[in-house]
Every structure is written in structure tokens, then in C-alpha cells.
Amino acid sequence: LDRLVPLSASQPQCLPTMPKKRTVRKENRLKKLIEEEKADEIKAVEKKKRREDLRQERRDELIEKLEKVAETLEDGGAGAKDKSGDVDMRPAGSVITKKTGVIRKIGKDKTTARASKSLLKVAKQRGIIHDVALAKRLLEDKRVRNKTTPYGKELKRDKRLRTAREKRMRKCGIRQEEDGEDEDEE
Secondary structure: OOOOOOOOOOOOOOOOOOOOHHHHHHHHHHHHHHHHHHHHHHHHHHHHHHHHHHHHHHHHHHHHHHHHHHHHHHHOOOOOEOOOOOEOOOOHHHOOOOOOOEEEOOOOOOOOEEEOHHHHHHHHHOOOOOOHHHHHHHHHOOOOOOOEOOOOOEOHHHHHHHHHHHHHHHHHHHHHHHHHHHHHHO
């Protein structure tokens, strides 16, 4: 018993210290947040891929429908025989050598395609598509860009374009309009 001496403050303690509860909770919370962020990123990537697949499927279906419409336009146009066997003759000056239909873009990105306005209008008249602008946007894979920032300001690029347009108008457009008005008054 006399050998047991109480530890004084000057002697080093070799006992392992337990971490404080608040630090353990903070570390666990940070780990949980990091895991949730990783899970959200994975989910967002999967969602983006799924949406792109659906969009590509819709685009392919639309291209098939438009190609069918283009074929019927070419077959049913002037110079084709109808049921009675009569041939509609086309005037000599209006020979159409251009093929109407879906135009696949020539360039690096082979996936994009364009459709002519006339083909889209005919498809809308026949009820194949509901909106020409929407079909065009789907074919060309263009997204709608915002006109303003989230705070309501004009976008920098739009502002630059607008100021350049205004500068051009000041340089040449307005002077021409004023000169034209002066001649009308006299």
C-alpha cells in the first residue's frame, strides 16, 4: 500500500484519453454529409443519363416520322401518278432538284439533324407534331437559355450585343432615318 503513490500534475500520464463527445459528433456529421453528397452526385449522373436516353429516343422517333412525311411529300408531289393514272405536270421552271426532308448536319457532331421549315409545317398540319418550335428544338438539341440572371439583371453577353447594336444604330441607322424624314417633310 505504501508503494501506491498518487499521480501528481508534474508526472506524465500514460493513459489513453477519450475524445470529446462534441468532436466525435462533428466528425460523424461531416462523414455523413460527404457520403450524402457522393450519393447525390451519383444520382444526378444517373438522372442525366436517363433523361438523355429518353430525349435521344424521342429524337429518333421524330426523325423517323419526318422522313415518312418527306417521302409522302416527294411521292405525292407534282409529276406523280394519282389513282386514276393521271400525271400532274410541273412547269418547266419549277423543277425541284433539292430533296426535302431531314437534313443531317455535316460536321464533327454527327448526331445532330435539322428539318426544313416546310417539312415541319406539313407535319404540324397532318397532326404528327404539335409545336414546330418544340420539334425543331428537339431535333437540333438546343436548350432554352435564360434572358436574365437570377437577380433580374441582363446577361453580360446580351448586354454586349445590345450595346454593339445600339452603337451601330447611332453610327449609321439613326442618321439615315433622320435624313429620310427631312426629305419627306419638304
